[in-house]
Amino acid sequence: MGRERKTGMRSLTNPRVEASDAAAPNPVESVGGPYHEREELAPAKLARRLMLAAAAGSILWVSDSQGGMLDSSTWAAFTGQAPSDALGAGWQDALHPDGREAVVAAFAGGLEGGHPFAVEGRVRRRDGAYRGMLLRATPDTGETGTITGWVVTCTDVTELTPEAPPRTTARTEEGQWPVEGAIAWLNAVLDVLPAGVTIAGPNGKLIRVNRAMREIWGADAPLVGSIEEYDVYRAWWPDGTPVRPHEWALSRAIREGEYVRNQEITVEGFDGKQLVVLNSAAPMRDASGAIVGGVSSMQNITARKRAERERAEMEARAFEADTRFKRLAAAGIIGIVVADEARILDANDAFLSITGYTRDDLDAGRVPRETMTPPEYVALDDASLHMLLTEGELRPYEKEILRRGGGRVPVLTGAALVSRDPLTWMSFVLDITDRRRLEAELRDANARLAAATLEAEARAGQLEAIFAALSDPLVAYDRDGRLTDANPAARALIGRNLDTANGTLTAEERVARLEPRAPDGRPLDVGRWVRKRLLAGEVVTGADAADVVITTPDGFERHTSWTGAPVHGQEGEVVGAVAIGRDVTERRRLEHAVAERASQLQTIFNTMTDGLLLYDREGRILHMNAACSTLLGADANPAWAHQTHRDRGLAIRHRTPDGELLAHEDRPLSRVLRGEVLVGEKAMDVLFRTLDGRQVLLNCAGAPVIGEDGLIAGAVLVLRDVTEPRQIERERQAMLDMVTHDLRTPITTAKAFVQSVRQRLEHAGHSEGQRLARVETSIEQMRVLVDDLQDAASLERGTATLTLVRCDLAALCQEVAGEQMAASGRDITLRLPSHRLWVRADPNRLRQVIRNLLSNALKYSAAEKPVTLELTRRAGAARLSVRDEGIGIPRSALPHLFTRYYRVPGASVKHGPAKGVGLGLYIARRLVEIHGGTIDVESTPGEGSTFWLTLPLSAPAAPPH
Numbered sequence: 001m002g003r004e005r006k007t008g009m010r011s012l013t014n015p016r017v018e019a020s021d022a023a024a025p026n027p028v029e030s031v032g033g034p035y036h037e038r039e040e041l042a043p044a045k046l047a048r049r050l051m052l053a054a055a056a057g058s059i060l061w062v063s064d065s066q067g068g069m070l071d072s073s074t075w076a077a078f079t080g081q082a083p084s085d086a087l088g089a090g091w092q093d094a095l096h097p098d099g100r101e102a103v104v105a106a107f108a109g110g111l112e113g114g115h116p117f118a119v120e121g122r123v124r125r126r127d128g129a130y131r132g133m134l135l136r137a138t139p140d141t142g143e144t145g146t147i148t149g150w151v152v153t154c155t156d157v158t159e160l161t162p163e164a165p166p167r168t169t170a171r172t173e174e175g176q177w178p179v180e181g182a183i184a185w186l187n188a189v190l191d192v193l194p195a196g197v198t199i200a201g202p203n204g205k206l207i208r209v210n211r212a213m214r215e216i217w218g219a220d221a222p223l224v225g226s227i228e229e230y231d232v233y234r235a236w237w238p239d240g241t242p243v244r245p246h247e248w249a250l251s252r253a254i255r256e257g258e259y260v261r262n263q264e265i266t267v268e269g270f271d272g273k274q275l276v277v278l279n280s281a282a283p284m285r286d287a288s289g290a291i292v293g294g295v296s297s298m299q300n301i302t303a304r305k306r307a308e309r310e311r312a313e314m315e316a317r318a319f320e321a322d323t324r325f326k327r328l329a330a331a332g333i334i335g336i337v338v339a340d341e342a343r344i345l346d347a348n349d350a351f352l353s354i355t356g357y358t359r360d361d362l363d364a365g366r367v368p369r370e371t372m373t374p375p376e377y378v379a380l381d382d383a384s385l386h387m388l389l390t391e392g393e394l395r396p397y398e399k400e401i402l403r404r405g406g407g408r409v410p411v412l413t414g415a416a417l418v419s420r421d422p423l424t425w426m427s428f429v430l431d432i433t434d435r436r437r438l439e440a441e442l443r444d445a446n447a448r449l450a451a452a453t454l455e456a457e458a459r460a461g462q463l464e465a466i467f468a469a470l471s472d473p474l475v476a477y478d479r480d481g482r483l484t485d486a487n488p489a490a491r492a493l494i495g496r497n498l499d500t501a502n503g504t505l506t507a508e509e510r511v512a513r514l515e516p517r518a519p520d521g522r523p524l525d526v527g528r529w530v531r532k533r534l535l536a537g538e539v540v541t542g543a544d545a546a547d548v549v550i551t552t553p554d555g556f557e558r559h560t561s562w563t564g565a566p567v568h569g570q571e572g573e574v575v576g577a578v579a580i581g582r583d584v585t586e587r588r589r590l591e592h593a594v595a596e597r598a599s600q601l602q603t604i605f606n607t608m609t610d611g612l613l614l615y616d617r618e619g620r621i622l623h624m625n626a627a628c629s630t631l632l633g634a635d636a637n638p639a640w641a642h643q644t645h646r647d648r649g650l651a652i653r654h655r656t657p658d659g660e661l662l663a664h665e666d667r668p669l670s671r672v673l674r675g676e677v678l679v680g681e682k683a684m685d686v687l688f689r690t691l692d693g694r695q696v697l698l699n700c701a702g703a704p705v706i707g708e709d710g711l712i713a714g715a716v717l718v719l720r721d722v723t724e725p726r727q728i729e730r731e732r733q734a735m736l737d738m739v740t741h742d743l744r745t746p747i748t749t750a751k752a753f754v755q756s757v758r759q760r761l762e763h764a765g766h767s768e769g770q771r772l773a774r775v776e777t778s779i780e781q782m783r784v785l786v787d788d789l790q791d792a793a794s795l796e797r798g799t800a801t802l803t804l805v806r807c808d809l810a811a812l813c814q815e816v817a818g819e820q821m822a823a824s825g826r827d828i829t830l831r832l833p834s835h836r837l838w839v840r841a842d843p844n845r846l847r848q849v850i851r852n853l854l855s856n857a858l859k860y861s862a863a864e865k866p867v868t869l870e871l872t873r874r875a876g877a878a879r880l881s882v883r884d885e886g887i888g889i890p891r892s893a894l895p896h897l898f899t900r901y902y903r904v905p906g907a908s909v910k911h912g913p914a915k916g917v918g919l920g921l922y923i924a925r926r927l928v929e930i931h932g933g934t935i936d937v938e939s940t941p942g943e944g945s946t947f948w949l950t951l952p953l954s955a956p957a958a959p960p961h
């Protein structure tokens with residue numbers, strides 16, 4: 001026992017601290033004055049020594065009541081600052097500049113709160129790397145109960161946060177950002193984000209704006225220091241009133257903690273440019289829930305607004321094209337039929353192809369006029385015929401025609417009277433099934449179409465009506481290129497003033513006014529202008545449609561696509577041309593947007609610090625970003641990227657982290673090309689010797705790319721250099737082992753020691769006993785911490801072992817509830833079933849889970865509130881629930897509750913000792929899960945929480961041992 005204690009104490013002693021302690025004056029008598037002058041009180045000194053030892057290589061410092069550092073040795077050793085530079089507020093210089101302000105503000109806020117608190121921030125290590133650190137501060141209370149100083153411990157949590165999966169799925173499964181990854185990702189994202197982003201500090205001081213935001217406000221925009229100064233930014237609400245400083249979304253987020261979404265305002269940059277933006281903002285809070293700043297975003301919707309206006313214009317101008325005929329956008333071919341009451345006398349090829357009959361059928365009188373119309377259209381046809389007879393003309397209407405051999409064709413039809421006696425008329429039939437067919441068959445149909453155009457105009461003007469119903473612009477030219485006809489859609493597109501009779505302009509001049517140009521903006525050679533091509537005898541169909549950008553007379557830029565055919569005369573000479581255009585402005589805009597998105601993606605690829613590789617289905621490299629060539633040292637062998645999958649593998653050998661050679665078919669790319677998705681936990685660590693001879697450990701994530709046909713069309717791999725993180729991970733494990741194995745015994749010993757000293761002091765009526773009790777509490781907390789760390793580590797590694805036996809859950813509940821009642825002095829209501837519930841489990845582990853839930857319920861509810869532990873049986877499972885009527889848990893916290901190190905921001909303990917480290921529920925979840933059960937919570941803030949878990953019942957027949 002004696003020897004054991006000695007060893008324990010030696011390992012707990014920090015020589016550096018001991019040396020300064022030796023020179024200390026009597027500590028008990030010096031009260032007040034700066035901390036280092038009055039020196040520490042005995043219990044604090046002991047606590048500090050113990051904590052220093054517990055921290056084993058981590059960082060601890062003491063500060064005055066204002067947070068000024070008094071003892072910089074461990075901090076300076078970590079950060080590489082000169083110890084004298086770190087004193088006072090100097091330690092803040094080691095914080096990362098991005099976010100320094102927020103961390104300092106959160107820290108100051110915590111000090112003001114007067115309770116233990118924690119702040120997370122990034123701290124520069126002596127090698128220059130920034131580490132995510134958890135700064136945990138505990139107040140040191142003097143004789144009078146006032147806070148005389150703080151003890152701050154700093155834990156490196158960079159590697160303790162869950163491993164980040166590849167950036168393409170940048171969020172971890174648990175919804176947390178790994179600290180370092182998060183900052184790099186945030187920076188990359190901020191800079192490629194098309195939305196403007198501003199980050200502001202607690203008073204509204206602007207700390208950071210991204211590139212998009214600078215573009216909105218102009219390069220000269222100042223970064224003001226407070227909300228009051230926001231009036232230098234000019235902006236208006238949609239009703240024209242100016243946006244005042246406190247009305248900004250950001251101001252509301254910072255002052256009121258509001259989440260403001262998509263407020264439309266017009267802003268004027270410092271370069272005078274006005275933009276319409278959607279402005280959103282959200283507050284930023286620290287671990288204690290205090291607002292430490294805000295984030296504001298602005299989405300520039302000026303172009304969208306303009307497009308909306310343009311669309312409204314377009315709609316107004318297209319008004320006369322009856323919406324009923326909108327689907328004519330996919331138009332048909334015009335069939336022409338001459339008929340009398342009994343039969344079809346003549347028809348053109350187009351009509352035959354619409355209806356599926358042959359010319360032989362026609363000649364033999366086998367085209368039945370009557371039965372061609374489905375019964376439900378007969379009445380409509382008769383009415384139309386009647387109108388034709390009484391009024392001599394007929395507005396086009398839609399109907400269907402039965403094709404030979406089955407099927408129906410929707411058509412637009414119109415008619416003109418040829419003679420009254422005998423009654424003969426001519427019908428025009430437009431197939432409106434499929435516009436593409438028009439394009440394909442235009443070659444054959446056009447001559448007839450054009451002829452029909454002219455003929456019909458001469459006869460009854462009915463075709464004009466069909467033209468009018470077409471929502472695609474259609475124009476006809478004579479042999480000299482003069483416009484002879486244009487439908488309303490064409491007029492709307494290229495201007496109304498097309499009346500050839502009163503026009504003094506030649507066709508060339510008229511065309512020139514539209515400023516025709518190629519899609520890339522080059523002025524279009526008049527010879528390429530579709531009219532010229534058609535008149536030269538060329539048939540222009542879908543594949544080589546002419547894309548022409550024009551400026552309409554009212555100043556709008558339209559993208560049009562034209563097809564058409566020449567009209568041939570009797571001798572085969574070109575007598576004119578017909579062209580059908582289509583307004584493809586919207587489509588081009590879409591295409592443009594897609595191209596823009598692609599270039600954004602490219603930007604992201606190149607901004608990524610992870611290596612990114614795109615492959616085709618054969619495993620050939622299609623694309624490799626800059627980070628990837630750096631990772632693989634590809635510059636040393638540029639030919640490598642062009643080799644086959646197999647050959648590349650010979651140049652860069654794939655090995656497991658243990659150095660074993662990976663077979664070709666086990667390589668990440670081979671697996672992904674077979675359809676496996678390697679993300680998250682499935683991502684593979686592969687050891688490479690790079691082309692320039694370095695050894696790197698890369699984490700390879702990947703997924704197949706599925707083509708439109710549903711087959712694998714290629715693959716994407718994301719490579720992340722984990723050489724250092726894995727090394728650190730190993731070191732962390734080693735340190736955890738060290739901490740847990742080497743400290744547990746000394747802590748237990750120290751606890752027993754302090755306990756016995758306290759009892760002795762108390763016995764002798766010494767007041768020091770009280771303080772020692774505090775020391776005891778902190779040793780106990782340390783013990784819990786060490787246990788939790790070890791548990792979490794072994795659960796995470798999967799090395800936790802369970803000793804499964806049959807246990808009686810009710811008995812376990814009773815036992816743990818009793819123990820918790822004794823420790824807290826509170827009552828726990830037990831609701832247990834009358835029969836026993838047997839589960840196969842490790843009883844120690846179950847006790848631990850129940851203990852955690854009960855102690856949380858007791859901690860987070862007031863002493864007078866009831867806590868209930870209930871055990872029931874539900875569908876082959878045992879269900880255990882712990883209900884409290886405490887502070888409850890906000891909705892936003894629920895998804896994170898069972899993750900490592902998570903604690904609800906701002907939640908405060910209502911009863912009993914201070915909070916833990918946020919490992920309890922994580923451990924509980926893992927333990928329940930490895931027992932085959934589930935755990936969850938239901939909670940209403942302010943009303944209380946019910947944590948429940950289920951465990952499979954062991955088979956009833958199982959023998960009881």
Ligand code: ADP
Pocket residue numbers: 852856857858860884886887888889897902903904905907915916917918919920921922945
């Ligand atoms: P801790 O050691 O901080 O208690 P846990 O993992 O056990 O860690 O719990 C995580 C967090 O969940 C706690 O910090 C607390 O904010 C919240 N919490 C847990 N149990 C309750 C409860 N019964 N009522 C309210 N909040 C709770």
